[in-house]
Amino acid sequence: MKRSILLLSAALLLASSSMSYGQGKEPYTGLAATPPMGWNSWNCFAGDINETKVKEIVDLIVSNGMKDAGYEYLNIDDCWQVSRDENGKIVVDEKKFPSGIKALADYVHSKGLKFGIYTCAGKKTCAGWPGSRGHEYQDAITYAQWGVDFLKEDWCSSEGQDALYSYSLMRDALQATGRPILLSICEWGSNEPWKWGNGVGHMWRTTGDIMPFFVGTVYWGGQGIAEIIEKNADLYPYAGPGHWNDPDMLQVGNGNLTYDENKTHFSMWCMMAAPLLAGNDLRKVSKENLEILLNKEAIAIDQDPLGFQGRRYYDYGDREIWVKRLTDGVAVCFYNRGESSWKVTHNFKGESFGPAAINPGNTYTVRDVWAHKDLGLNDRSYTFDVPSHGVVMLRLTKK
Ligand code: GLA
Numbered sequence: 001m002k003r004s005i006l007l008l009s010a011a012l013l014l015a016s017s018s019m020s021y022g023q024g025k026e027p028y029t030g031l032a033a034t035p036p037m038g039w040n041s042w043n044c045f046a047g048d049i050n051e052t053k054v055k056e057i058v059d060l061i062v063s064n065g066m067k068d069a070g071y072e073y074l075n076i077d078d079c080w081q082v083s084r085d086e087n088g089k090i091v092v093d094e095k096k097f098p099s100g101i102k103a104l105a106d107y108v109h110s111k112g113l114k115f116g117i118y119t120c121a122g123k124k125t126c127a128g129w130p131g132s133r134g135h136e137y138q139d140a141i142t143y144a145q146w147g148v149d150f151l152k153e154d155w156c157s158s159e160g161q162d163a164l165y166s167y168s169l170m171r172d173a174l175q176a177t178g179r180p181i182l183l184s185i186c187e188w189g190s191n192e193p194w195k196w197g198n199g200v201g202h203m204w205r206t207t208g209d210i211m212p213f214f215v216g217t218v219y220w221g222g223q224g225i226a227e228i229i230e231k232n233a234d235l236y237p238y239a240g241p242g243h244w245n246d247p248d249m250l251q252v253g254n255g256n257l258t259y260d261e262n263k264t265h266f267s268m269w270c271m272m273a274a275p276l277l278a279g280n281d282l283r284k285v286s287k288e289n290l291e292i293l294l295n296k297e298a299i300a301i302d303q304d305p306l307g308f309q310g311r312r313y314y315d316y317g318d319r320e321i322w323v324k325r326l327t328d329g330v331a332v333c334f335y336n337r338g339e340s341s342w343k344v345t346h347n348f349k350g351e352s353f354g355p356a357a358i359n360p361g362n363t364y365t366v367r368d369v370w371a372h373k374d375l376g377l378n379d380r381s382y383t384f385d386v387p388s389h390g391v392v393m394l395r396l397t398k399k
Contacts, residue, residue, distance in 0.1 A: 030242070031242070035275045036184075037277070038114070039057060044281040051098065066282075079127050088135055116150030120158075125156060133157075151183055184201060184205075214265075229272070236311045239272075244274065252265055309324070319336050329397040334346075335391050343384070348396075366378060
């Protein structure tokens with residue numbers, strides 16, 4: 001009898017503590033009020049990471065203006081882990097990170113930045129290292145002890161797993177630690193995470209891996225910038241504060257992208273309220289590419305507190321006009337993915353910009369976000385030359 005009372009109270013205790021996960025959601029839901037910003041190691045270093053390189057990048061983010069521009073998370077991707085010990089605890093690659101992950105996280109925090117790490121919902125990561133399957137709570141505790149602030153969870157070796165169940169399990173494990181940790185769902189859009197991701201993670205990949213070229217067909221599961229934009233475009237109803245569509249990390253400064261293509265890539269990520277995780281080697285960044293990453297006017301469009309994902313307003317085939325409603329107006333982007341330049345005249349007078357639904361009766365200043373120049377008011381037509389694979393991006397602000 002006594003034993004069954006004991007068992008019953010233990011069961012009640014467990015039930016009440018699991019119920020409190022829901023109630024304890026405040027630190028969790030407030031984590032990504034605007035799209036997360038930072039840097040991730042994968043797009044430039046892949047598996048070739050180590051603590052020296054990562055610390056150099058941290059120092060640069062502080063000294064090159066990126067921290068001031070809003071880049072907050074320093075995230076290491078795959079290949080930091082090698083095995084599990086006899087208790088199942090994840091073992092860090094000592095050759096790459098001789099001081100351990102906690103020391104690295106401490107270093108990142110000492111610079112006023114936040115620290116992110118990578119795992120996989122399946123048994124193995126995409127590079128073949130141990131994943132978190134069956135170790136979710138154990139790993140979450142380890143991450144919390146290290147001071148992790150951001151977790152990207154991948155989807156390799158997940159055969160037979162249910163995505164909603166798997167990611168909810170990690171969400172619950174993270175919440176149980178009591179440390180607010182942003183959860184980035186990385187299952188490449190395979191199970192339409194936009195339909196269930198809100199409340200599970202703070203952002204979810206909508207496509208396969210982004211490649212550092214503008215156009216191109218699918219290439220070992222990845223795709224060029226223009227194709228990713230196409231795939232992410234129609235998912236706008238699902239994004240908003242705390243829950244973002246993630247068209248993947250930035251390739252600005254990587255591969256064969258031209259100056260215009262880098263600008264277009266960055267602009268369209270801002271128009272789509274996408275997370276802005278730079279992925280280039282900041283030790284070698286060109287002046288032009290750094291200026292792109294540091295364009296505070298473009299970043300302000302991405303980070304607008306309304307959290308409205310911009311959308312296509314006009315579609316002339318390879319030439320499109322995109323609009324994003326802002327708290328005090330609208331961002332308008334003339335996007336030319338065609339092979340020749342586009343001379344476009346658009347009348348701003350009486351224009352409500354469709355889904356952005358501004359009141360055309362109000363007066364707005366029209367500003368060119370890349371030229372950093374006020375052009376005039378919304379009382380007339382404007383003509384622009386939009387280069388091939390390029391953009392003209394404007395901000396209309398209510399006077
Ligand atoms: C997958 C992800 C990438 C990267 C690699 C690491 O391909 O989509 O973003 O994390 O795994 O192996």
